[in-house]
Every structure is written in C-alpha cells, then in structure tokens.
Amino acid sequence: MTRPTLSELEAFRAVASHRSFRKAADALGVSRSSLSHTLINLEKNMGVRLLNRTTRSVATTDAGRRLLERLDPVLRDLEEAIDGIADERGEPAGILRINTNRGAGQWLLGNVVPTFLTRYPAVELDLVSEGRLVDIVEQGFDAGVRLAESVPQDMIAVPFGGSIRFIAVASPGYVRAHGQPSVPDDLAKHICIRQRLPGGRRYRWEFSRNGEDLSIDVPGHLTLDDNALMVKSAAGGLGIAYMPDLFAHEELERGALMTLLDDWCPAIPGNVLYYPGFRHVPSPLRAFIDVLKEVERQRSRT
Template sequence: MEKPTLADLTAFAAVAEHRSFTRAADALGQSRSSLSHTILVLEKRLGQRLLHRTTRSVAPTEAGARLLQRIGPVLRDFEQALDGFAEDQGILSGTLRINANEMAARLLLRDAVPTFLSHHPGMMLDLVVDRRLVDIVEQGFDAGVRLAEAVPQDMVAVPFGGVARFIAVASPGYLEGRTPPRTPDDLRSHRCIRHRMPSGKSYRWEFERLGQDWVVDVPGALTLDHNGLMVEAAAAGLGIAYVPELIARAMLDAGRLEIVLSDWSPPIPGLCLYYARHRHVPAGLRAFISILTGR
C-alpha cells in the first residue's frame, strides 16, 4: 500500500473539521474539485471510506473518526513546530481570518489592523463583517470578535477595548419643539428608527438604571438593519435611533446628534476576541492578540 502524504492527511483533517469540502478548500487555498480528488485517492490508498457525503453535509465514518483521532495530535504538533520556527525567525506568513460585527471591525481598523499588517508584512488579514453570530470553527475562521455577552461559553475570550455602551440618539432638529424622553417609556410618543435583527425580528431597546431594567418595543415608521444607516437616519432628523456609542461618536462630536436617556444607558462589558479552546492557536493569531491587548 502506498503511504498517504502529509498533504493528504492534512486535507482529510480539514474536511473532517469543517464538515464541508467547500469551506475546507477555502481554508487550504485550493479548489473544491482538487480537494475532493485528494480525498478519493486517500480512501483508495487506505481501502476505507473515510467520509460520509450527502448533498448537505460531510461527516467522518467510523474508520475516518479513528484515523482523525490518531493523526489529529500529530498534525497539531507539526503545525505548532512550524509556527514556533516562524516566530523564532521573526517572519510570519499566511492568512488570518476573523469574523466580527460592524462595531468591532471599526474598532479593529483604528489601530490593531494597521499595526498588525505593518509589523507582519508577510501576513494577510481577512476581516469579515457579519451581523449574524456564526460558528467560527464551522465557517473556517481563526477567531471572532463580539460583545462579551455574545461569546459562546466554550470559547477562549480575550477582552479588549474597555467597556461599551448602547445609546439613544437624535438630531437637534428632531428634538427642537419636542419634549425629550425622560424615561424609556416616553419613547412610545416619539418617532423611533427601529432595528431589524438578522432573524427578521424587531429589536426591543434595552435600558437599565439603578438596577431597574426596562425593555421597550418602540414605535416607528422606519426600520433598518445596519447601525451606520441608523446613525445617518437619526442625523437626518428621521427619529431616535438606538446604536453603539462607537458608531455614533463622529456624529456626536460634530454636533449632528445628541444623546437622550443618557442615565438609562450604563456601560456594559465590551468586546472580546474569541477562538476555539481545543484548537491550535496559529502564530498569526497569537501575534494579533498581542497587538490587540498591548502585551
């Protein structure tokens, strides 16, 4: 029997981990057809079917799971050895894939991303902005960035950037001649710019003061699904919007927006970069975390 190559086993492990030929091919930087051919040749060499394939999913067979259990630690050790060598030489290469929401991406682009690319010119950064909270392992990301409260519990979370705050904002023009809201319930008599969630449901605005929580399903003729557009709509006088302070900061500083219900909008735990606990942390991700946390 002709022995499989390291490339063959790496390809199999990638498909088994991502449960998808397409996502595994993207992660390996090769075509789906080439990857499929590699797996077929590997199965022929071993005389075993390693993967169950359907039109919707891919999963290891019993034989495939046994093989993955044996080669997994070896492949991780090999990857760690190469990463360690690259770090010792001070030269990192490859692609770092990070999934983030809009607020996180804006913050990363201010400092961490330019610093990372400047310090490590051999690295490429693929920053994907997504409103949905995706499974970063299944989708082939090295890490994700979300508010601390949204990070899955089985992930390693690295806080950065301090606390965050969601605020209600309106333009001076909108507020002129109107009584500003004093409590969240007063929003029911105002025009509000509603926020549609990725699920299609309308987001109910959440406030808190002195331990008292208040959730309001606000009225409004306009519904948007993008924080930046909500800020622009509020600045245009179309109503009150509820957005991350970071997204509205430029408009606030320019005087085009004002905060209402400020004492009902306390700080909350901020952003975290997170990654899978059981996976090898590549050198590129370790370098990015070091820059992000200033270590």
C-alpha cells in the same frame, strides 16, 4: 486504496468543519470547483463516501465523522509542530483567522492591523466581520471578538478599546416634531428604527438605570441590519435608532443627531479578543495579542 495526500485531508477537514464548500474554499484560498474535485478524488481513492451534499448544505457521513474525529487532532498536532519551527526562527508565519463584529473590526483596522502587518509580513491576516456569533473552534478561527459579557467561560479574553455605550439617537428635526422620550417605555409612542441581527432575530433594545434593567421590542416601520444605515436613517429624520456610540460619533459631533435617554444608557465593558485556553496558541495569534496589548498600553497613557 490509494493513500490520501496531506492537502486532500486538509481539504476534507475544512469542508467538514465549515459544512460549506464556499466557506472552506475561502479559508483555504482555492476555488470551489477545485475543492470539490479534490474531495471527489479523495472519496474515490478511499472507496467510501465522506460527505453528504445537498444544494444547501454539506454534512459528514458516519465514515466522514469518524475520520474527522481521528484526523482533526493529528492535523492540529502537525500545525503546532510547524508553528514551533516558526517560533524557533523567531518569525511568526502563516494564516491568522479572526472572527469579529464590524465595529471592533474597524477599530482593529485603525489601531492594530497596520502595525501588525508591518511588523510581521509573513503572516496573512483574515478578518471575517459577518457579525454572527459563531463557535470559533468549530468554524476554524484562531480567535474571535465579542462584547466581554458574551464570551464563553472556557475562553481566554484580552480586552481592548475601552468601555462602550449603546445609545438612543434621533435627529433634532425628529425631536422637534415628536418630542423626547423621558423613559424607555415612552418609546412605544415613537417611531423607531429597528435592527435585524445576523441570525434573523430582531434586536430588543436594552436599557439600565440604578439596577433596573429593561429589554424592549420597540415599534417601527423600518428594520435594518447595518449600523451605518441606521445612523444615516436616524440623521435623515426617519426615527429613533439604537446602536454603539462608535457608529454615531461623527453625526453627533456635527449636530445631525442628538442622544436620548442618556441616564438609561450606561457604559458597559467593551470588546475582547478571545481564544481557546485548552490548546496551543499559534505564533501569529501570540504576535497579534502582543501588538494589541501594546496599543492598549499606549492608549491608557493618553
């Protein structure tokens, strides 16, 4: 058997972890055809099939699963050793992968990322804002971003950006034509712009007042999967939309939208950057957290 190279083993781990040649190729910065060729050579040289491939999915064989279980901690130890050398020279380097939602991604790009990239030019930052809630460890991310209330308990969380509000909004023209809902149950009589979550499920609007919590599957003829499109549709008079206040700020400022059911839309804890507390924190992530905390300290003083 020809002994596999480190790059071949890293390629196998990426494909096995992501369960996708496309995602693994994106993470490694190589083409899918090149990655596929690498895996074919690895299997040929080892004399065993490691992956079962279909047109839609990739899964490890029993041999592949056993190899991944032994290989993953070894490669992680190697990465930590290399990262330790970077620590000694005082210069974080390498790839930092963060999974985030789009709104938080916009905030990070406007407030944290410019300083971080200027201060640490040897780090390549990979922000993925596809919106799905993923297992960041399984999917190969260094950190993730979620609302504080939905972060797994075994993670370390760093809050940023302050609290947020989910708000119901509509155009003044819509309100003149259809009136305002007084309580969330009144939405059943209105035209609502519904939202499809990345996993395919339709989002139920959530309201709270004086300890009373409501979750409503609102009616409507239009369903969208993007907050910016929801803002545009609501401003165009197509119905009532529900979203984080960050997305509607500009349209509210210029009067194209107005808020509804304000007393049912309290502020909630906002986004946090989270990462596993059970493994070594790579130097690029520590550097990113330092910049994030620095920005938060400055924001709290203003």
